[in-house]
Amino acid sequence: MVAQLLGLKLRLLGNMFRRSPWQVFGLVVGLLYGLGAAVAVMAGLVALRSVESSLAQSIVVVGGSLIVLGFLFVPLVFGADDTIDPRKFSLLGIPTSRLALGLAAAAFIGVPALVMTLISAAQVVTWSRSGPATFVAVVSALVLVVTCMLGSRVMTTMATLLLSTRRAREATGLISLLLLSAITPLIAVMVTVDWLARGIPVLHSIADVLAFTPLGAAWAAPGFAAAGNDAAAAGTMAIAAAFLVALWFVWRVLVATMLVTPERESHTHTYSGLGWFSYLPATSAGVVAARSLSYWGRDARYRSALVIVPIVPVVMIGALSVAGVPITLLLLLPVPIMCFFLAWSTAHNDVAFDNTAVWLHVASNIKGTSDRVGRIVPPLALGLIVIAVGTPLSAWGYGSADVVPSLLGVSLCVLFVGLGLSSVISAEFPYPAVHPGDSPFAQPQSSAGAASWVQGLSLLAVLAVTAPTVWLAVLGILYGGGWHVGALLLGIATGIVALGGGIRLGGRVFEARGPELLSFTARY
Amino acid sequence: MENAESILVKFDQLIANLEADAAHDEHKLRDAAVEADVLEPERERILEVTNLSKHFGDTMAVDEINLTVEAGTIFGIVGPNGAGKTTTLSMITGLLRPDSGVVMVHGANVWSDPAAAKRQMGVLPDRLRLFDRLTGSQFLYYAGVLRGLPKETVRERMSQLANTFGLGDSLSRLVADYSAGMVKKISLAAALIHSPRLLVLDEPFESVDPVSVASIVDILHKYVAAGGTVVLSSHSMDLIQRMCDSVAIIVDGKVLSLGAVDDIRGEGSLEEKFIELAGGVTTVEGLEWLHSFSD
Numbered sequence: 042m043v044a045q046l047l048g049l050k051l052r053l054l055g056n057m058f059r060r061s062p063w064q065v066f067g068l069v070v071g072l073l074y075g076l077g078a079a080v081a082v083m084a085g086l087v088a089l090r091s092v093e094s095s096l097a098q099s100i101v102v103v104g105g106s107l108i109v110l111g112f113l114f115v116p117l118v119f120g121a122d123d124t125i126d127p128r129k130f131s132l133l134g135i136p137t138s139r140l141a142l143g144l145a146a147a148a149f150i151g152v153p154a155l156v157m158t159l160i161s162a163a164q165v166v167t168w169s170r171s172g173p174a175t176f177v178a179v180v181s182a183l184v185l186v187v188t189c190m191l192g193s194r195v196m197t198t199m200a201t202l203l204l205s206t207r208r209a210r211e212a213t214g215l216i217s218l219l220l221l222s223a224i225t226p227l228i229a230v231m232v233t234v235d236w237l238a239r240g241i242p243v244l245h246s247i248a249d250v251l252a253f254t255p256l257g258a259a260w261a262a263p264g265f266a267a268a269g270n271d272a273a274a275a276g277t278m279a280i281a282a283a284f285l286v287a288l289w290f291v292w293r294v295l296v297a298t299m300l301v302t303p304e305r306e307s308h309t310h311t312y313s314g315l316g317w318f319s320y321l322p323a324t325s326a327g328v329v330a331a332r333s334l335s336y337w338g339r340d341a342r343y344r345s346a347l348v349i350v351p352i353v354p355v356v357m358i359g360a361l362s363v364a365g366v367p368i369t370l371l372l373l374l375p376v377p378i379m380c381f382f383l384a385w386s387t388a389h390n391d392v393a394f395d396n397t398a399v400w401l402h403v404a405s406n407i408k409g410t411s412d413r414v415g416r417i418v419p420p421l422a423l424g425l426i427v428i429a430v431g432t433p434l435s436a437w438g439y440g441s442a443d444v445v446p447s448l449l450g451v452s453l454c455v456l457f458v459g460l461g462l463s464s465v466i467s468a469e470f471p472y473p474a475v476h477p478g479d480s481p482f483a484q485p486q487s488s489a490g491a492a493s494w495v496q497g498l499s500l501l502a503v504l505a506v507t508a509p510t511v512w513l514a515v516l517g518i519l520y521g522g523g524w525h526v527g528a529l530l531l532g533i534a535t536g537i538v539a540l541g542g543g544i545r546l547g548g549r550v551f552e553a554r555g556p557e558l559l560s561f562t563a564r565y
Numbered sequence: 566m567e568n569a570e571s572i573l574v575k576f577d578q579l580i581a582n583l584e585a586d587a588a589h590d591e592h593k594l595r596d597a598a599v600e601a602d603v604l605e606p607e608r609e610r611i612l613e614v615t616n617l618s619k620h621f622g623d624t625m626a627v628d629e630i631n632l633t634v635e636a637g638t639i640f641g642i643v644g645p646n647g648a649g650k651t652t653t654l655s656m657i658t659g660l661l662r663p664d665s666g667v668v669m670v671h672g673a674n675v676w677s678d679p680a681a682a683k684r685q686m687g688v689l690p691d692r693l694r695l696f697d698r699l700t701g702s703q704f705l706y707y708a709g710v711l712r713g714l715p716k717e718t719v720r721e722r723m724s725q726l727a728n729t730f731g732l733g734d735s736l737s738r739l740v741a742d743y744s745a746g747m748v749k750k751i752s753l754a755a756a757l758i759h760s761p762r763l764l765v766l767d768e769p770f771e772s773v774d775p776v777s778v779a780s781i782v783d784i785l786h787k788y789v790a791a792g793g794t795v796v797l798s799s800h801s802m803d804l805i806q807r808m809c810d811s812v813a814i815i816v817d818g819k820v821l822s823l824g825a826v827d828d829i830r831g832e833g834s835l836e837e838k839f840i841e842l843a844g845g846v847t848t849v850e851g852l853e854w855l856h857s858f859s860d
Contacts, residue, residue, distance in 0.1 A: 311737040312700045323716035328707050339698045397693040400660055405711040406683040556662045
């Protein structure tokens, strides 16, 4: 049984290299990245051999705990590709214990296991300072590899069990995004700690706690053995072993549960009335706008773009202020940047987001301009709200109302030009997008080539068209006076021309290429 | 010169008038003949497909297909998996651009005058997504307004369609949460909402329960009796034999047989004829072990 499952996993791994060249390229890059990271960590661990033992232990415990944490939570947050889901074996009638053992063993085949084995082995080198320490380190290495692999299996299976409903998957996507954005201030705080003076005491106090948790116990045991603290070594080893046993029991129970749990029925929500459709006119453009607004509210792919919009300027301001740019100038940035992301992030590939559902537009022979106008209503409305609320706030933060015309000009220009260009690009150059219902972080099944050049060129195009307005605004900030009004007028003029032209041209392209767009979405 | 030209114009007008009169007379004569049961009423050729072809890479998915469908009939397209049924129907409905060939719907060319042609068609494609983050009622409303219907008409028809198809409460749920059969039903409702002249349905009965199939067949019969036309593909030979007036059997992108159902099936059932045309049942050999069971 075990041998067969190991063989199956090997075959699955081998078959990953039989896909398209681009996917193989991606895989190889991933493999090299993983191995590169492993080699770097190994070099560090080997170097730690000559470092005084309590410091080396603290470093190993903190770093090692992060690694274990990664193995446990990465599959939960990003949804690991579960090729050997226990449910897939439920019809074969294999006894649960044998299946649990076989599937656990199969988890040891793969890049993560290889990386973890290399790191654990390097950790033995760190502690090969005395006989007992080396022995404890070897035991730790075994415990660590098994803990990480089994832990990641348990978490993956939990994720598929708990997150099997669409709503749950979408919710996790959003929560993980918020967590990621919460990490940014954390990093900012970490940067402000005076590591040279206070770093080592902070490290020691973190390590002291982690050493007696399941995350760090196995990493700490060899260090205690090297320092001659046998009681602590035995204690931490016991914690690590107990965690491993607990993981095994959880795994055994999970496999047994999964075998008798079919895919979960999703609890459905009901909506009354027509929603946005009842507030917008009953024209082609009106209903496409209502549909887009509903999607921006309900579809995780649009919502994650919305969540990113306020985060980007915060991160940018943080980075630039660290670099020494005065904060009053930086306060002028958020509104134009948010406008840019609203106008560009999803709109420039909106047709691909529909996937094959766009057939309805083709079969109804909807006017291209109606389609284009309807699709840009949500980002346009949100952008105008951001401008209305954000411009006075920015000017207030900057300390002068003189910049208001420039700020308005640049923001409107970025918003309109972005939407105008997106209207053409989404009809002319669609590239594979995440499918409806998939996690916003899932990678679409295709080459990254088309995506990156469409994204890059469209971004450059928006920047190029808005550059004159931005230039006038900069002159206004430097010399004041009429330049601000110039920026406002030029911004509105370029914006309106680009938006009108973009909608018209995009509409013509959409009408001419409707069937081709549908064929494109059907391929991915 | 001017004089000569004006004479020519007058001559043309005269000819046109004469032709119109002749057509009028012929029409009257035909009506009289029909009334006197001498002639069958002539039916309009609502759909005419001429030399339609499409290739994907090296394979000819559809190879020079010719079809004619008369108004007021149900026309079935049958064929084994991968025969080119969906490809053909997609090209008829304007969803897939053909390599060559002409599709005329009610006198309008689908690929050069799509506005006129597509207005006449209601479409149910197979295996394409819907805008499934809309609720059932939002989806029907969306389809209705995209087809150019006024708001009040859409609302009225929505509730009637919901009753007929037994969609009722599910109209307030997201289409993403529907079962496969429910998705078929709401797609069919959306295809009917603008009362098209021609309905093109790709596998309309797949994963639909028998009760709903019966009610859908009933709806289609009434629609056809009122002058509508249905073109559909299905795997259920039995159903095709019972409900279709004429049928085309497509294998490997070619029409192997075309005509009235009764003419094609002859003595046997349509299913037998179909299996014969599709190359017969592969004789099963070497599965003797299946006759004794493992423990």
